Amino acid sequence: MRISLFVPCFVDACYPQVAMAAVEVLERLGHTVEFPEAQTCCGQPPFNTGMWNEARVVARRHMRVFEDAEAIVALSGSCGAMMKVFYPELFSGDADEPLAREISSKTREFSDFLVNVLQVTDVGASFPGRATYHDGCHSLRELRLKRPPRTLLENVRGLELVEMDEAETCCGFGGMFSVKFPMISSAMGEVKCDSIEATGAEFVISSDSSCLMQIEGIFRRSGRPRRCLHLAEVLASRGSLPG
Amino acid sequence: MSAPSREFHRQARQVTRDLNHRSFVQKALDGYYRKRDEYSARFRSWQGARDLAFEIKFDAINHLDHHLEEFARKAEARGTRVHWCPDGGAATQTILEIARQNNVRSIIKSKSMTTEEIHLNDALEARGFGVFESDLGEYIVQLRHEPPYHIVFPAMHLTRGQISDLFQSELGSAPTNDPEELTMIARRVMRKKFCEADMGISGANFAVSETGMISITENEGNARLTTSLPRIHVAVLGIEKVLPRMEDLALFLPMLATSGAGQALTGYNTLIGGPRQSDEADGPGQFHIVLLDNRRTVILADPEQRDALHCIRCGACLNVCPVFKNVGGHTYGTTYPGPIGSVITPHLRGLQSWKHLSAASSLCGACTDACPVKIDIHHHLLRNRRNAARKKPVWWERILFAGYIVLMRSPRLYRLGLRLGRIGQKFHPLVEGTRLDPLRAWTATRALPPLAKTSFREQWKARRR
Numbered sequence: 001m002r003i004s005l006f007v008p009c010f011v012d013a014c015y016p017q018v019a020m021a022a023v024e025v026l027e028r029l030g031h032t033v034e035f036p037e038a039q040t041c042c043g044q045p046p047f048n049t050g051m052w053n054e055a056r057v058v059a060r061r062h063m064r065v066f067e068d069a070e071a072i073v074a075l076s077g078s079c080g081a082m083m084k085v086f087y088p089e090l091f092s093g094d095a096d097e098p099l100a101r102e103i104s105s106k107t108r109e110f111s112d113f114l115v116n117v118l119q120v121t122d123v124g125a126s127f128p129g130r131a132t133y134h135d136g137c138h139s140l141r142e143l144r145l146k147r148p149p150r151t152l153l154e155n156v157r158g159l160e161l162v163e164m165d166e167a168e169t170c171c172g173f174g175g176m177f178s179v180k181f182p183m184i185s186s187a188m189g190e191v192k193c194d195s196i197e198a199t200g201a202e203f204v205i206s207s208d209s210s211c212l213m214q215i216e217g218i219f220r221r222s223g224r225p226r227r228c229l230h231l232a233e234v235l236a237s238r239g240s241l242p243g
Numbered sequence: 244m245s246a247p248s249r250e251f252h253r254q255a256r257q258v259t260r261d262l263n264h265r266s267f268v269q270k271a272l273d274g275y276y277r278k279r280d281e282y283s284a285r286f287r288s289w290q291g292a293r294d295l296a297f298e299i300k301f302d303a304i305n306h307l308d309h310h311l312e313e314f315a316r317k318a319e320a321r322g323t324r325v326h327w328c329p330d331g332g333a334a335t336q337t338i339l340e341i342a343r344q345n346n347v348r349s350i351i352k353s354k355s356m357t358t359e360e361i362h363l364n365d366a367l368e369a370r371g372f373g374v375f376e377s378d379l380g381e382y383i384v385q386l387r388h389e390p391p392y393h394i395v396f397p398a399m400h401l402t403r404g405q406i407s408d409l410f411q412s413e414l415g416s417a418p419t420n421d422p423e424e425l426t427m428i429a430r431r432v433m434r435k436k437f438c439e440a441d442m443g444i445s446g447a448n449f450a451v452s453e454t455g456m457i458s459i460t461e462n463e464g465n466a467r468l469t470t471s472l473p474r475i476h477v478a479v480l481g482i483e484k485v486l487p488r489m490e491d492l493a494l495f496l497p498m499l500a501t502s503g504a505g506q507a508l509t510g511y512n513t514l515i516g517g518p519r520q521s522d523e524a525d526g527p528g529q530f531h532i533v534l535l536d537n538r539r540t541v542i543l544a545d546p547e548q549r550d551a552l553h554c555i556r557c558g559a560c561l562n563v564c565p566v567f568k569n570v571g572g573h574t575y576g577t578t579y580p581g582p583i584g585s586v587i588t589p590h591l592r593g594l595q596s597w598k599h600l601s602a603a604s605s606l607c608g609a610c611t612d613a614c615p616v617k618i619d620i621h622h623h624l625l626r627n628r629r630n631a632a633r634k635k636p637v638w639w640e641r642i643l644f645a646g647y648i649v650l651m652r653s654p655r656l657y658r659l660g661l662r663l664g665r666i667g668q669k670f671h672p673l674v675e676g677t678r679l680d681p682l683r684a685w686t687a688t689r690a691l692p693p694l695a696k697t698s699f700r701e702q703w704k705a706r707r708r
Contacts, residue, residue, distance in 0.1 A: 007699050009651075013661055014692045016699035035703050040651040046644045048606065050628030051636065054644040058651045141608035170565050174605025179684035181252075181603050186688035187259040187569040188605065191269075217689030 001031045004069035008079040009041045015209045021236035022075055025123055038065045044082040048175050063103050072107040077139025077207045080109035085142045111207055115148035126157035127237040132164045132201040136208030149207050149231050166195035173214035189218040204228045247576050248599035254574040268568050271399050278505025297617040300553035303485050310452040310485045317455025321517030323530045331361030334533050345475055347441040353466035354378035355446025356394050357479045360578040375436045377465040379429050386413045392572035395503050395558035443469035447480040453488045462510040476527040481535050483552040502615040503557035538591045548623050551586050553616040560610035582610035586623040594631050601627035665694050
């Protein structure tokens with residue numbers, strides 16, 4: 001299958017290894033990966049701020065970039081949900097509504113694509129260690145992807161997956177929310193980190209690098225660093241720790 | 244920034260720092276989660292029940308005119324007086340008038356968020372009436388002169404010790420840590436108030452239009468006394484409380500109990516169909532129903548958010564909300580705190596003054612999943628943000644996103660921005676976390692992820708070659 005990869009802007013800038021790992025996994029499974037280089041941002045920041053006109057400008061451009069894609073794989077549950085769930089509402093009544101619906105139907109979050117489109121549950125990865133999985137809220141509640149990442153992780157050799165009490169509780173990132181209400185966002189992040197710590201896991205895995213940015217940021221600032229990894233990095237692993 | 248917004252920020256800063264509050268609220272809710280899950284699992288299908296509840300409420304709200312008129316007609320047929328009140332002022336005037344005409348002196352109340360909404364107690368007390376809350380939690384916060392912390396558990400923020408201290412100073416009771424003893428102290432005071440009261444004021448959980456009855460659900464039995472002992476009973480309810488049929492209660496009563504308190508069914512469920520009839524021996528001689536609009540019709544007129552009127556005030560969305568749990572109920576400064584409050588308060592009290600509540604959310608959606616009547620809560624927060632920005636965009640957000648558009652429209656400028664960012668990053672440690680740090684909102688509590696030496700798109704290009 002010809003796969004067009006959507007690499008969210010902050011993954012491109014801060015976590016390129018996540019996208020490289022995703023490319024590796026998809027290619028290993030025998031698929032052709034394309035990266036439309038004109039892509040920038042999906043438009044979620046202004047959308048969540050309520051500035052839908054501004055969001056439409058950037059989202060429209062983003063849709064054009066992916067117009068000819070056969071399948072779009074988003075490396076973030078949050079940005080994926082923007083395209084899959086919110087584009088149709090953002091362009092409701094707009095001339096581009098049909099395009100928004102088409103893009104929506106072609107877009108899948110990474111774990112969703114592997115498990116539900118490619119029907120792959122074991123990618124042949126091996127990763128030694130004890131890890132806990134954090135559900136990004138957009139993956140969990142907009143895309144309803146509770147199972148797929150866990151199915152994939154359960155088949156990773158050497159990986160021990162432990163659930164935390166607050167697995168489904170928001171990490172507090174929330175985009176602009178994290179800087180508009182830093183005190184609430186940080187308190188939520190602390191609750192999350194305490195729950196992660198209580199599992200004794202060395203690694204935190206998620207399908208959303210934005211959540212991991214929040215979780216890792218709090219762990220590092222409070223002097224108890226913990227390795228945070230995107231699901232793709234674990235699935236690309238062949239026994240040794242990435243990066 | 245509006246005054247309510249400033250106050251929200253101030254209190255949020257304070258409460259989120261309070262680790263005792265954080266662990267106390269978490270502990271208070273742990274038992275609720277267990278029980279809620281246990282009892283919702285007893286439904287043949289909890290999701291099916293939610294779907295059905297949504298449909299019933301959808302019909303009730305979308306044909307509100309019809310159902311309300313039927314409700315009033317049926318109620319009046321059994322001697323109930325129905326008062327249609329457009330706002331809080333009209334409702335308060337109506338109740339004051341009833342009290343004056345009947346030489347009322349002492350008023351007993353059972354739990355009603357609708358009367359909180361219109362600040363009825365203040366109005367009655369200002370006119371010289373004695374007003375006593377008979378719900379234990381409400382009584383406690385009344386003694387403390389503060390609003391309820393939570394719409395179902397008004398005093399959940401207080402420890403037994405704090406309640407004992409309060410009773411000691413206000414009622415002169417002996418200190419105790421025993422919840423039963425604390426309840427008995429309040430009960431001894433309350434029993435006297437019940438006997439003295441000329442008027443009982445209650446809320447209602449549901450109004451059944453088919454029979455013209457109101458349904459009240461409670462755990463302490465105080466609402467039964469409030470509505471049956473005094474010679475006059477006044478029930479205050481929002482117009483959204485309507486359910487079309489009696490049989491709808493078979494779904495809504497257990498659902499409210501499960502979502503609201505983690506119970507199979509609440510301790511006392513009462514249906515009231517009118518004042519004392521000629522062939523009846525007891526009960527109030529007068530029964531008044533005050534139907535309150537108070538801008539609910541503003542929500543009704545908005546087809547996008549009309550489902551916010553489905554709300555049965557169970558508080559389930561508050562209990563699962565990480566924002567509520569971290570800032571606490573009083574920080575909101577609203578009658579209805581938590582997610583549903585953040586949705587409806589901008590409609591009820593003004594969008595521009597209360598839009599900060601819709602922004603103060605990570606949009607995690609836990610509320611929407613918890614809502615028994617399937618209100619699209621977290622998406623409505625997003626719609627409130629859109630409506631607020633459309634009418635009056637924030638100046639700095641306008642500049643920010645104008646710049647963002649320029650950057651995101653041109654991959655060249657985007658790449659240039661990344662390069663400049665990497666240069667800026669070298670100097671950032673000099674100011675990181677200090678007052679001079681432009682990223683302080685993030686870095687005060689969190690480490691910043693470094694920009695990678697080479698972005699993915701650069702690595703991708705190199706790989707192609």
